[in-house]
Amino acid sequence: MSPAPIIQGVPTLASPPQPPHSPIKENFDEIFHAKFMQIIQQYRDNPRTGSLTQKDRKQFIDSAYHATDELYFGNRKLDDTEIKLRALTKVFYKVLADEPWSEEWIRPHDVERKLSRFEMHPDSRELAAQNGVHTPREAVIAARRALIATQSPSPGHGPQPRGPFDDIEIIYIPGTVSSTATNKIDRMQIYPVSVSSVAHILQTHICRDMTRPYLMAQKFVHCTDTLELIKMRQFACDVCDFAPHLLDNDNISLLIVLLILTRSEICKRFEENGIRIEGSTISHRRAECMKQKLGWKELADRKPFDNVAADFQTRVKNACFPAPRARVTRSKPQRKSSAHSMHVGLMGPPIGPPKHHSPYPQHGSIKNGPNVPTFPTQQANFLNLLHQPSHTPAAPKSRPGSTPNDPMDLS
DSSP states (O other): OOOOOOOTTOOOOOOOOOOOOOOOSSOHHHHHHHHHHHHHHHHHHOTTOOSOOHHHHHHHHHHHHHHHHHHHHTTSOOOHHHHHHHHHHHHHHHHHHHOTTSGGGSOOTTSOTTSOEEEEOGGGHHHHHHTTOOSHHHHHHHHHHHHHHHHSOOTTOOOOOOGGGGTOEEEEEOOOSSHHHHHTSOGGGSOOEEHHHHHHHHHTOTTTTOOOHHHHHHHHHHOOOHHHHHHHHHHHHHHHHHOGGGGSTTOTHHHHHHHHSOHHHHHHHHHHTTOOOOHHHHHHHHHHHIIIIIOOOSHHHHHHHHHHHHHHHHHHHHHHSOOOOOOOOOOOOOOOOSSOOOOOBTTBSOOSSOOOOOSSOOOOBTTTBTTOOOOOOSHHHHHHHHTSOOSSOOOOOOOTTSBTTBOOOOO
16 A cells, blocks of 8 residues: 655745734832832842942833833834933932932032032021021021921921021022132122022922822923912923022932923023023033033934923913914904995994984084994074975966866866
8 A cells, every 4th residue: 555645845834923022011110119129129128238329210211211121112213202302311310319409419518619510608607607507508497497397387386487587598609610700709799599499499399209200201391280380390490490409410300300391481581580501501511411420412312302301391381371362353254235335344333323214314524434324413403494495396286177167267
């Protein structure tokens, strides 16, 4: 018995098509939180490590963020919105790591002269010394502690006194190209701010209670709520007025403010407070901050952030300064007459007696025109009208034969 013949050309079973890569269903912040806690647990399980420091925390946040970013956004094509979200998410996770609302970002009073810093106002040095503070950083720290104490008073006690920190003032000295230029700045022309105002801005920073940076990025990309936009602009303006050190090139809050306000708006608010800063200085700070904090060295790296800033600033402007509505004035329809057509203005027809045909003769005037009929309003005119011939056709004259007493002549 011969074996069965082998049939040539039998098609092989094709492998099932691979589904396209779908985006991660889980939220970015949830993935980050899981990875961050995993890193923390590994650190605690290592017997050779000591207590967790602030530097360790910052490093762990950066590590967990980069791992989450690669898992969530990597290996797939992103649309325009996702590119913007990715850029802003990086910014807000850097905010989470740096904690720019900390007093540590207030530079020491003896920092290099060409760098920006706070100085004690001459009129407040004595009061500050009486309360045990001698530098701007010490004064802000003390004012912030007093602010926290007033917000959370101990049980059974009333509101805690605010202390003298409303009267202790400091001035912001912007950075210059040299220490000589810094020394030439007229301190008396700079508007002083109280240390309690600085402490309040740091305590109410819009990112201080942020636990989901990706959600915050979505808020900036999609927010259209008028009250929320007004609130964000108010925060940015308060930073310029009361905590200008947050706009230094080593503080990530600079990028948050530049999302809300334009460069010219920042310069204008500085100028109103007696601080002269050029627009090029803000641009230099911005570029340096992006380069050092985020690693954005090329224009293509900064483009998604710039696109979000331009769009968000437009929404803020429309919310805070809406364009006035145009007043539309509609004209009333003209009154049509077979004898005369009267022009009707935009504010309605002129006030006066109604115009219609009259059997009385027309008297021309400047107001009504030479052909507009008018009513006689004086008694003399009315009496004159009685003696004028009537417009009624006259009765025909009597002819012979028209009456019985006058027979018709038939001859």
